[in-house]
Amino acid sequence: MTTPEQGLSLWHAVGRNRRQRPALDKNLHVDLAIIGGGFSGLSTALHAAEKGISVAVLEAEIVAWGATGRNAGFVVPNFAKMDPVNVLASLGEERGERLIHFAAGSADLVFNLIERHGIVCDALQSGWIQPAHSPDAFEKVKSRAGQWAERGRPVEVLSKAAVAELTGARDYFGGWVDRSGGVLNPVEYARGLADASARAGALIFEGTRVTAIDRSGDGWVLGTRSGVVRAGKVVVATNAYGGPLLPTLRRTYFPLKVFQIATNPLPRDVRKRLLSSGQCVSDTRRNLFTFRFDAANRLISGGMHVLGPGADDRVPEVIHRRLARHLDLPDLPPLDFSWSGVAAVQPDFLPHLVDMGPGLIAGFACNGRGIAMTTAMGRALADWAGGTEARDLAIPCAPPAPIPFHGLMRHAPNMLLPWSMLRDRLDTAA
Numbered sequence: 526m527t528t529p530e531q532g533l534s535l536w537h538a539v540g541r542n543r544r545q546r547p548a549l550d551k552n553l554h555v556d557l558a559i560i561g562g563g564f565s566g567l568s569t570a571l572h573a574a575e576k577g578i579s580v581a582v583l584e585a586e587i588v589a590w591g592a593t594g595r596n597a598g599f600v601v602p603n604f605a606k607m608d609p610v611n612v613l614a615s616l617g618e619e620r621g622e623r624l625i626h627f628a629a630g631s632a633d634l635v636f637n638l639i640e641r642h643g644i645v646c647d648a649l650q651s652g653w654i655q656p657a658h659s660p661d662a663f664e665k666v667k668s669r670a671g672q673w674a675e676r677g678r679p680v681e682v683l684s685k686a687a688v689a690e691l692t693g694a695r696d697y698f699g700g701w702v703d704r705s706g707g708v709l710n711p712v713e714y715a716r717g718l719a720d721a722s723a724r725a726g727a728l729i730f731e732g733t734r735v736t737a738i739d740r741s742g743d744g745w746v747l748g749t750r751s752g753v754v755r756a757g758k759v760v761v762a763t764n765a766y767g768g769p770l771l772p773t774l775r776r777t778y779f780p781l782k783v784f785q786i787a788t789n790p791l792p793r794d795v796r797k798r799l800l801s802s803g804q805c806v807s808d809t810r811r812n813l814f815t816f817r818f819d820a821a822n823r824l825i826s827g828g829m830h831v832l833g834p835g836a837d838d839r840v841p842e843v844i845h846r847r848l849a850r851h852l853d854l855p856d857l858p859p860l861d862f863s864w865s866g867v868a869a870v871q872p873d874f875l876p877h878l879v880d881m882g883p884g885l886i887a888g889f890a891c892n893g894r895g896i897a898m899t900t901a902m903g904r905a906l907a908d909w910a911g912g913t914e915a916r917d918l919a920i921p922c923a924p925p926a927p928i929p930f931h932g933l934m935r936h937a938p939n940m941l942l943p944w945s946m947l948r949d950r951l952d953t954a955a
């Protein structure tokens with residue numbers, strides 16, 4: 526039997542552990558209410574419930590409906606555009622090192638949770654590789670790897686030959702690997718987090734959209750169509766899918782639309798010469814090129830594109846052709862799945878907590894590194910729910926800072942793509 530969510534992504538279509546969860550049908554009183562059933566909300570729920578805090582997760586659709594169920598399943602323990610030196614320059618020595626430490630251990634946290642809770646999600650801590658698309662990019666990558674190595678991370682610089690050997694892609698100049706990264710099926714991971722949260726005592730409601738948040742006494746009242754939830758503290762974990770619920774929050778990030786494709790399973794002989802140890806790859810291009818395999822040997826890639834009429838129909842084929850070109854696969858099997866999702870990107874590409882009022886926090890730890898970072902953020906938010914001051918958490922917390930001219934600026938990441946592509950080409954021509 527097919528279900529409506531099976532069309533959302535490859536991961537929803539093949540995910541094994543779907544469990545129907547009820548909608549809220551009465552009024553509730555809990556210590557902590559969480560809006561959003563993606564990685565951020567579910568990791569918060571699990572860690573909070575394990576501390577004995579009473580928790581309700583309110584998800585408008587189903588668990589993993591948002592970016593959580595639509596990503597590529599790369600587990601990456603670092604920042605998208607920022608190296609440790611940049612983080613220190615931006616946040617200062619003490620706060621910077623805390624955030625770096627937070628990110629460094631985030632992939633280990635994911636794989637430890639999977640093991641501890643027996644989550645079946647095709648998880649492989651096989652490493653994340655970042656190959657360099659130009660000589661300059663290789664110099665940057667060597668410095669980046671050095672900064673993480675100084676902090677004891679399991680990283681290594683890779684020569685051109687080593688990149689070719691590990692990935693099967695021959696036109697890179699070198700790269701680096703963080704062996705604590707890896708891959709998983711994100712929908713199964715999220716469902717596993719939900720199951721573990723429920724076992725720890727969290728209540729998880731699907732089909733329950735929060736339509737109002739109001740202060741009441743020293744707590745909050747969340748309105749839904751089918752009941753009211755009173756809570757001492759609230760975590761808003763809606764990422765780029767929050768809609769009109771908190772209009773100020775919506776203006777604090779860039780909504781970035783990203784497309785993904787999966788081919789039909791590759792023949793074994795071709796599969797063997799690409800990513801033979803099952804790593805995932807995101808290169809240094811501004812127009813990022815990524816690839817990995819799923820458990821059935823489908824080759825998966827993705828990318829941004831300039832949005833416009835017909836983009837949803839056109840872009841998957843563009844990504845498919847790019848995949849064949851970069852990996853020198855003239856006979857690449859046809860597309861099996863294509864889908865897209867929206868990620869919330871912060872102007873400085875770092876995780877942030879947004880202080881929306883006493884006891885009301887929104888968490889953004891995405892910037893393309895969401896699986897590891899949101900999982901770690903959830904653990905931090907559970908500490909906050911348990912009484913730790915927000916200012917003592919590793920992630921910076923501040924009142925909302927709306928992006929100027931957001932109505933126009935929100936389109937910038939996708940609009941600027943042709944410029945990024947030109948700069949990528951100039952890098953390699955130099």
Ligand SMILES: Cc1cc2nc3c(=O)[nH]c(=O)nc-3n(C[C@H](O)[C@H](O)[C@H](O)COP(=O)(O)OP(=O)(O)OC[C@H]3O[C@@H](n4cnc5c(N)ncnc54)[C@H](O)[C@@H]3O)c2cc1C
Binds near residue numbers: 585590770868897
């Ligand atoms: C195409 C794509 C590819 C990506 N690839 C990777 C990758 O390979 N590796 C990686 O680490 N990261 C990746 N990311 C980023 C990662 O997916 C996100 O950072 C992460 O999933 C965000 O999780 P979240 O829980 O914060 O938000 P989401 O998963 O977006 O969840 C928000 C949830 O809130 C719910 N919601 C919204 N409003 C309400 C409301 N009013 N009431 C109740 N519920 C509500 C939504 O239904 C949704 O389920 C990718 C993102 C995209 C879009």
